[in-house]
Each structure stands twice: as structure tokens, then as C-alpha cells.
Amino acid sequence: MSETQPQLQHLLLKHHFPERHKMYISRIVVRNYRNFAHLDVQLQDGVTCIIGENNTGKSNLLRAIRLAIDANMSSQYRQLLEHDIHSDTELTKPNQVVVSVEFSDYAGKVNEEALLGDCQVEPNLARINYRYRPRLAIREEIEHEEFDDRPLSIIDDYHFEVTAGGDKDPGDVEWNEDLGKSIRFGDLQSFKVVFLPALRDVAQSLKQSYDSPLGQLLKASNFSEDEKHSLFEVIKSANEEIEKQPTIESLGQGIKKAFNDATGKAHKIDLRLGMSDPSFSSITRSLNVLFSNSAMDNFEVSRNGLGLNNLLYISMLLQGLEKRVEADKTAGQLLLFEEPEAHLHPQLQRVLYTLMEKKICQVLLTTHSTHISSHAPIESFITLSNDGSVATSGVVPKHASKLSEKETGDLNRYLDATRSTFLYSRKVLLVEGPAELFLIPILVKQLMGIDLDSHGIAVVPIFGKHFHTYAKLFGEHAIRKKCAIICDGDLKLEDIPEDTEEDDLIELLSHTIQEDDYLQIFQCPVTFERAITIPENLLMFLRTIKECGHTIRLRNFRKGIRTLCDKNTEKDTYNDTLSYLRELVLKSADDYGKARFAQTASKHVRLAKKMPSYIEHAINWLCEE
Known part of the structure; x- marks a missing residue:
């Protein structure tokens, strides 16, 4: 980050944009x-985020x-x-x-x-x-x-x-x-619409002109007659001093002599080198935004990076809109903003979003940035999706999904930059945690020959078992994109035992999920780590445990594999040994950290030979068009 960026960031957040309760x-x-x-x-009211994968019509809506x-x-x-x-x-x-x-x-x-x-x-x-x-x-x-x-x-x-x-x-x-x-x-005309396209040359737009943000700011500012007169006198006095400089005066006399020699006495004209008499408009047109840092003083915006100039441009634009409100010169204002994240790193993206939340005007923005969508409340989303048909559907998830206030609050806490990736994908695979996040994509590619990214499938860990809240976001009348849930446990309505007590039934019903064409659940009675530890994949975990440095556990794991490979091993012993190896894998993952263990295992995925059927079914369903 340049030295200028934190200075500008501080000024932007320090500036107080009063809330305006406008239409x-x-x-x-x-x-x-x-x-x-x-x-x-x-x-x-306020900021609305229009989000979705490419080619769903975000720009068309604006x-x-x-x-x-x-x-x-x-x-x-x-x-x-x-x-x-x-x-x-x-x-x-x-x-x-x-x-x-x-x-x-x-x-x-x-x-x-x-x-x-x-x-x-x-x-x-x-x-x-x-x-x-x-x-x-x-x-x-x-x-x-x-x-x-x-x-x-x-x-x-x-x-x-x-x-x-x-x-x-x-x-x-x-x-x-x-x-x-x-x-x-x-x-x-009294309702102002400002449109900022995705491809914008703000460095050029920041140069002083009538239509630039600075030009509009100066136009909206109320200079008193005394201020105008004072500016006029300062510039006039400076011009006179410039003209008195010996070199300037000598150059002027030389130009005058050369001109009069060329035109002759019939066209003799007095001439001097100097600046024209100032006017208030000429003075304001000469003003430019200048930056300074420890390396350089008073440099123009053209020396800044694109990101910083984007932030400067929008901050000046918002200040100009604020002055219109203060002067009571507007019946409403709307900012249509394509991809505000352009050229900004994540921190400045959040700064910019906070700036737009000040309610100087209503804002509709399109974005592909998970840093913006994770910072924005889900109430502000319009999600656009295309389920394979020509038409694009658009919904406000909070309304379409009939989310309660508690569920809305939960989602606003859950949707960080990782979990909000599902908003931009074609299809979604919801999983419990980091082990699935790291291993499933690479296992699917190795064993099924399917690249999830190429199919537009986002693997999203929710870091828990609260799938029911996320599940409400998808459906015929909600976000119309396929969502598969991979989990262990009972989430389906038909999984609830008939003899369940009433109090327990109410609790269970609140966590069940109704499946439809857009939402399917793929369950396993055991955890992911146990499900993936099958005989065909044991060599992958043997190498993983070895790399993790568990010497005793490695020796026991090898011994267990030999038992399974022994043709004379009885069925009960075989099953007990396999259960023991699964426990060793789970214990190793817990000790080493499930995320680190899964990352280590992913390096040895070439040794895996079989995908658990419930995961395979989920991937096949998602890949169906």
C-alpha cells in the first residue's frame, strides 16, 4: 500500500456524510x-448489491x-x-x-x-x-x-x-x-442518475472540467463575493509580480519587437508577456487535486495507481451529491455502479462500501467481489441466476427464502469471503468443514475426471451442521441454482423416527430440509473422514500419516493394512481392523488439525482409488444439466 492510501482512507472514513431520509x-x-x-x-433504501455469475445480466439490469x-x-x-x-x-x-x-x-x-x-x-x-x-x-x-x-x-x-x-x-x-x-x-431532470461503468478512466475524469467531480463540487460550493474578490486580487497581484521578473519582461520585449518588425508601422500593437486578467471561473478551472507523501510534494492524480484514483473519484462524487442535498437542489439521487472493486485491494473495497453506506443517495452496484458481498448484509442482495434456460431469474434472498430475523442475522455472520463464493457460482456443493473443502475437489478430479471449477461448482464449507439456514436460500422461488448438501446426520423429514417425542420433534423439524429440483441432500451415516477411509484409499492415508510424523501411529496403520491384505483374516477381524484404521485417521486429523491433515492428504491423492458413493451421487446430480 502506498503512503498516500492510508491518508486518503482516513479522510474518507472521518468525513461525516449525514444520513438523508430521502425517497x-x-x-x-x-x-x-x-x-x-x-x-x-x-x-x-441504501446500498443494493446485484450479484451473480458472469452473463446473468447484472449490467443489463442497470x-x-x-x-x-x-x-x-x-x-x-x-x-x-x-x-x-x-x-x-x-x-x-x-x-x-x-x-x-x-x-x-x-x-x-x-x-x-x-x-x-x-x-x-x-x-x-x-x-x-x-x-x-x-x-x-x-x-x-x-x-x-x-x-x-x-x-x-x-x-x-x-x-x-x-x-x-x-x-x-x-x-x-x-x-x-x-x-x-x-x-x-x-x-x-431533478432526479439525478449517475452511472459509473466497469471500464472507467478516472484519471482522465478527475482532471478539472465542468463535468468532473471536482468541477461539480466547485459549482455546488457557495463562494461569497468577498471570497471571489479576494481570489481575484491574489491572482492579479501574482500575475503582476510574474510580469516584473527580468527574464519574463525581456522575453516580452523581444517578442514585441519581432512582431512589430514583421507587421510594420501600420499594424503596430502593444504586446507583453504575462497572464490574462483573472476571472472567478478561470481561477476555479485552474484548480486540481494535488497529492503529497514523504517522497514527493504536490503531484497530480496521474501519478497515482488506478485503485487510489477510483477511490478518490467516488469520494468526490459522493461529496458532490451531498452538496446537492444540502442545497435542496435535488428530488432524489441514484448511483448505478458497476464493479466498484476494480483495482482495489480487499481492505479498500470494504472502505469504499462503508463510504457508500452513508445514505447520501441510493446505490445499486454490481459486483464479483466476495469481500464486498461478505461485508454487505444479505438484505441488500439481489441474486441473478441462470439455470440453463435463456431467461435470468432474480430474487432478493431474504424475501424469497422467507428468512426469519434470526436466520438473517446468522447468515450475515456466516457469509465471509469464503462462504459467500456460492453467490457467484453456477452450482453449489455445501460441506461441513475444511477437510471436505480441501479433499473433495481433488478427489473428484482424480477419481471421476471432473473439474468442479470448469462445471461452475463452488465447494462451500459452512464450518458446522447448520445446513437448514443455507438450504432456505435455494429453490424454485428462491435462488434458482442447484445446491447439493454433503453431510453426516439426519436432515431429511423422512429420517425422523415416528415415535419422536413432541418437544424433540419440534427441534428436529426446525433442522430438517425439504428437497426439490434445486436442492438435494446426500448423507452418510458416518463422518467424512471415516467415509473416505475405505480399503481402496488406505495408501493415501498411510503416506499422509507418515508425512505428519506420527511414528507409532504409522507403525500401527501399516500393521492394520497387512491384516486387511491377509487372505486368512476373518470377516469380523477385517471389519474391526478397518474400523480401527478409520479411528486412527480421525485421531490423526484431530491431532494434526483437520484442515492441515486434509491438505497433506491432497498431495497423495493419486493413491486414492475409490470415491464414497454418496459424494459420487452428489457430483453426478450437480453435473446434470
């Missing part, structure tokens, strides 16, 4: 746009929102092309694209009520709609059965419209039904 976007409906056939999600409410988005981008239409939507026949954005918590706020007065659909609930559907003339021809049944042209026969309000729900409205009344984009 916020509470619901988004998207129909037939790009990879969304039908998306309907609820949002909370663009859809802009279609409806970004007054600065060019109209040419609102005229859709064929690739903007969901592949199952046939626009050669009458159809539509719908993007609807609902706002809440604006009642009693003057600017917000002025913006949304015509958009209200219920008390304290307003709606703005973008639609792409057949033009009015085409709709009337179809309604009066005067249309000649020719294929419709997406360019010539369709147009976009932006409307306010509407009695019908945007999730159900038909293409030939009206939804609210027409509004102009000029009516939306």
Missing part, C-alpha cells in the same frame, strides 16, 4: 428486455433502470434493436418490452412530491414506466381489425414511451393496454 426505488419490474423474460424484485428514469440518457439508446429483445419474445407480432420503477417514502418532501405528483399509484407509492410497443397507429389498426397481418418491424412499427403512474400492475399489463400518462424526460 428510494422500492421495486423494479423488467419484462422481455435482453436476458430478462420477467424480473420483479423489491429493493431497500441499463434497464436507466431506460426508465435517466433523463440524461440519449433517446437513441431508448430505441431498441433486435439484440435488446428477449430471445423468446417475437416482435414481428404485437408484443412489448416493459421496465417499471417504483418509488417509496416521498410523502411530505417538497421536491420529491413535485417530481412524482403525477406518478402516484397509491399513497406514498409512485411509478415511472418505460415501454417499447407497437405505435399508436398500429395498435388502432389491430384493434379495428384493419391490420394486414404483415410482420411488424422492430424499427418502423415500434416506439418507446415513458409514462407516469398507471392503474394496472406493470408485471401483468398487456401490450395493447395503457399504463399511466405520458411524461417528458425534462420532468425527470
Whole structure:
């Protein structure tokens, strides 16, 4: 980390952004746009994290929102092309694209009520709609059965419209039904939408210009007339001193003589070398952000790394938005932020997220960073997933999974940077602990020839047996991605004995898991370490125990293997010896540390010859398309 980074980090966190209880976007409906056939999600105030694997439409969702409410988005981008239409939507026949954005918590706020007065659909609930559907003339021809049944042209026969309000729900409205009344984009100017794309050149954007964050900050700052006059006098005096310097004065006289010699007496002009008379705007345009550290003073942002400049850019942007709020010049603000983690190491990612939590404006961000998702509460997630179909589904896990407050709190504690990886994978394998995490992927590759990463399968240890909480996240009406649970113990409803006492039954039911097409449980009656210690894999554990340095245990393990290999060994002795070897493996893992023992065993996985059937079944189910 450079010396400048902790200084900036301290200033960012020290700066107090007062909480503003402004209106916020509470619901988004998207129909037939790009990879969304039908998306309907609820949002909370503050920061919302849009997460999911690649190609699930995170950027498309931000663009859809802009279609409806970004007054600065060019109209040419609102005229859709064929690739903007969901592949199952046939626009050669009458159809539509719908993007609807609902706002809440604006009642009693003057600017917000002025913006949304015509958009209200219920008390304290307003709606703005973008639609792409057949033009009015085409709709009337179809309604009066005067249309000649020719294929419709997406360019010539369709147009976009932006409307306010509407009695019908945007999730159900038909293409030939009206939804609210027409509004102009000029009516939306007081609602500021800021979009930061994933590929951004912030070093260039930080240079002083009218549209830069610094330019906007200066514009929003209230300089008094005395301050302006004082700045003018300081610069004017400095200019006069510069012009008096002998070298400057001599150069000026030389240029004047050369010019007048070239033009002749008829065009004689007085000329000097100096700076033009200052104005307040010219002074502020000359200002730049300068850094200093122990090695260098007053250097420009171009000398910084990309990460630090990204952090500086967003901090100045948020301060500019804060000044708009303080000056009461806004009816609402929305920051759409793609991949804020770009060029930032994990600590600065968390700093940036904390900065955005200050509620200066509502923030919708897309991210692939487990450091951000582990820092954000699960209530703030919108998870996008694609289960193999063309359409992407999106849910807010807390609502879709019907999580209790206790379960929500538990997940917020559990979802660290390791466990939150399942949010970005195509499929999930939940396991108990580090032994499974280290050994299963490499065993699967060695014995089944399957690379879990290539199949988009994340192995996620929950470090316990509380699978029921995680399991509620997956399902037809929750996160639609396959999740297999590998465990020992009884998690299925049918595993509960019929004669269980009532009090025990209530406790057991709270930990059972209902299986469906997206969630399956693969159980073993013994622990993973015992299950994997089968005759075909004993050589792997022999090498592991040897490397761990357990001399006596190694001697006993070898003796046990010889007993198993002896054809004269009786069945009971064979079974007792195998149980003894399993206990030796478990004892070694406990003494050495299960994670370290599993890591050591993974180096000798080439000696393993057989996968426990319950793990094999889980992998095969996950790999089914």
C-alpha cells in the first residue's frame, strides 16, 4: 500500500456524510428486455448489491433502470434493436418490452412530491414506466381489425414511451393496454442518475472540467463575493509580480519587437508577456487535486495507481451529491455502479462500501467481489441466476427464502469471503468443514475426471451442521441454482423416527430440509473422514500419516493394512481392523488439525482409488444439466 492510501482512507472514513431520509426505488419490474423474460424484485433504501455469475445480466439490469428514469440518457439508446429483445419474445407480432420503477417514502418532501405528483399509484407509492410497443397507429389498426397481418418491424412499427403512474400492475399489463400518462424526460431532470461503468478512466475524469467531480463540487460550493474578490486580487497581484521578473519582461520585449518588425508601422500593437486578467471561473478551472507523501510534494492524480484514483473519484462524487442535498437542489439521487472493486485491494473495497453506506443517495452496484458481498448484509442482495434456460431469474434472498430475523442475522455472520463464493457460482456443493473443502475437489478430479471449477461448482464449507439456514436460500422461488448438501446426520423429514417425542420433534423439524429440483441432500451415516477411509484409499492415508510424523501411529496403520491384505483374516477381524484404521485417521486429523491433515492428504491423492458413493451421487446430480 502506498503512503498516500492510508491518508486518503482516513479522510474518507472521518468525513461525516449525514444520513438523508430521502425517497428510494422500492421495486423494479423488467419484462422481455435482453436476458430478462420477467424480473420483479423489491429493493431497500441504501446500498443494493446485484450479484451473480458472469452473463446473468447484472449490467443489463442497470441499463434497464436507466431506460426508465435517466433523463440524461440519449433517446437513441431508448430505441431498441433486435439484440435488446428477449430471445423468446417475437416482435414481428404485437408484443412489448416493459421496465417499471417504483418509488417509496416521498410523502411530505417538497421536491420529491413535485417530481412524482403525477406518478402516484397509491399513497406514498409512485411509478415511472418505460415501454417499447407497437405505435399508436398500429395498435388502432389491430384493434379495428384493419391490420394486414404483415410482420411488424422492430424499427418502423415500434416506439418507446415513458409514462407516469398507471392503474394496472406493470408485471401483468398487456401490450395493447395503457399504463399511466405520458411524461417528458425534462420532468425527470431533478432526479439525478449517475452511472459509473466497469471500464472507467478516472484519471482522465478527475482532471478539472465542468463535468468532473471536482468541477461539480466547485459549482455546488457557495463562494461569497468577498471570497471571489479576494481570489481575484491574489491572482492579479501574482500575475503582476510574474510580469516584473527580468527574464519574463525581456522575453516580452523581444517578442514585441519581432512582431512589430514583421507587421510594420501600420499594424503596430502593444504586446507583453504575462497572464490574462483573472476571472472567478478561470481561477476555479485552474484548480486540481494535488497529492503529497514523504517522497514527493504536490503531484497530480496521474501519478497515482488506478485503485487510489477510483477511490478518490467516488469520494468526490459522493461529496458532490451531498452538496446537492444540502442545497435542496435535488428530488432524489441514484448511483448505478458497476464493479466498484476494480483495482482495489480487499481492505479498500470494504472502505469504499462503508463510504457508500452513508445514505447520501441510493446505490445499486454490481459486483464479483466476495469481500464486498461478505461485508454487505444479505438484505441488500439481489441474486441473478441462470439455470440453463435463456431467461435470468432474480430474487432478493431474504424475501424469497422467507428468512426469519434470526436466520438473517446468522447468515450475515456466516457469509465471509469464503462462504459467500456460492453467490457467484453456477452450482453449489455445501460441506461441513475444511477437510471436505480441501479433499473433495481433488478427489473428484482424480477419481471421476471432473473439474468442479470448469462445471461452475463452488465447494462451500459452512464450518458446522447448520445446513437448514443455507438450504432456505435455494429453490424454485428462491435462488434458482442447484445446491447439493454433503453431510453426516439426519436432515431429511423422512429420517425422523415416528415415535419422536413432541418437544424433540419440534427441534428436529426446525433442522430438517425439504428437497426439490434445486436442492438435494446426500448423507452418510458416518463422518467424512471415516467415509473416505475405505480399503481402496488406505495408501493415501498411510503416506499422509507418515508425512505428519506420527511414528507409532504409522507403525500401527501399516500393521492394520497387512491384516486387511491377509487372505486368512476373518470377516469380523477385517471389519474391526478397518474400523480401527478409520479411528486412527480421525485421531490423526484431530491431532494434526483437520484442515492441515486434509491438505497433506491432497498431495497423495493419486493413491486414492475409490470415491464414497454418496459424494459420487452428489457430483453426478450437480453435473446434470
